[in-house]
Amino acid sequence: MSLAQISRLSVTQLVLRSQSHHLLSSVYPLIISKRTVIQEPYRRPGQPKENKFPWEKINFDLSKGLKGIKKNFALLKKEFVERWVGPEGKPIIEHMLEQNRVVWEFRGAESLEEWTVSSDREIGGQSEAYVKLGRNNNTCLLYGTLRSTPPRDGETRYSGYCTMRSKQQLASFDRKKHFDWTSFNTLHLRVRGDGRPWMINISCETFFAHQKDDIYNYFLYTRGGPYWQDVKLPFSKFFLTHRGRIQDDQHCLWLDKVNTIGFTLGDKVDGPFQLEIDFIGVCKDYAHTEEFAYEVYKRNPEV
Structure with a gap:
């Protein structure tokens, strides 16, 4: 084989190699794995991955199933009765003229069962958080060490x-039960801090799977001392974050x-903390006329 034929063969191989590389690069987005297309659930740093199939997490217990059926049909009956009486079991006139509503209040040990407490100890940290009833069993005391x-x-x-x-x-048959606060514009808290x-966190139902980690946040500044403070936070001040990023x-x-709704402490100041909550409610403040406090981008800007 002559030198010219060898040179032609090498050039042909280079051309074919470049064309095949170009073809693979154009087809690559179509053959990537499903794991990279769908957003994975959030995993805290340091937390091991859970490699279990969905059916392995189901508890097949007959007695638990019978109790669940009884509970769900009782909730379904309650929903039908409340629908006939009015929204949330109130007459329609009272519901329309309502200006203040207490959503959460702490008046016994059963009220604490509606809340869950967590800290960075779940990922190997050293913070501790606990919750208990305050004096006379009329308040909620969140305390611990950061x-x-x-x-x-x-x-x-x-x-x-x-x-x-x-x-x-949850409503009957484990359906999500949402709060409807469209008649109100302000979050009302009665707290006593140190x-x-x-950070106050409010999560809402979303339409798409990649929005499940969207949370609306705003700040709660406590004064400290023995006196209670009534805090009113307009809903127009809450800003959107996704996994902690604005x-x-x-x-x-x-x-x-x-x-x-949730309360988060992360001011990077080591030491004990406590926050006492009397009630959490919503109200209609007619003096507040602001619709939204932040800039909204127009999708089709005016020319």
């Missing part, structure tokens, strides 16, 4: 948070399908 030392797992860089969040309310700043595309809080 530690910002990250766990030594080689992955977590920041740590130090404590959270109390309300549980998702001077630390807290989003550029902001929009108003969806008040027709509110799921849960």
Whole structure:
């Protein structure tokens, strides 16, 4: 074989190799795995992955199933009765003229069962958070110790948070039960803290799977001392975050399908903390006329 034929053969191989590479690069988005297309559920840093099939998490217990059927049919009956009486079991006139509503109040041990407490101890941190009834069993006392030392797992860089969040309310047959606060524009709290700043988190029902981690946040600044403070936070001040990151595309809080509310402490100040809550409610403040406090981008800007 001559030198010219060898050179032609090498050039042909290079051309074919470049064309095949171009073809594979154009087809690559079509053959990527499903795991990279669908957003994975959030996993805290340092938390091991749970490799279980969905059916392995089901508890096949006959007695538990019979109790669940009895409970769900009782809830279904309650829903039908409330529909005939009025929204949320109130007469329609009272519902239309309602200006204040207490959503959560702490008047016994059963009221604490509607809440869950967590901290960075779940990922190997050192913070501790507890909840109990206050004096005379009329308030909720959230207390503990905050530690910002990250766990030594080689992955977590920041740590130090404590959270109390309300549980998702369920209707019959484990359907989500939402709060409808469209008649109100302000969140009303009666609290007594120790001077630390807290973050209030409100989660709403979303339409798409990638929005399930969207949360609306605003700040709660406590004064400290022995006196109670009545705090009114307009819903127009709440801003949208996704997994702790503030989003550029902001929009108003969806008040027709509110799921849960929570309180988070993460001011990076090590030491004990406490927050006492009397009640959490919503109200209609006619003096507040602001619709939304932040800039909203227009999808089709005017020329």
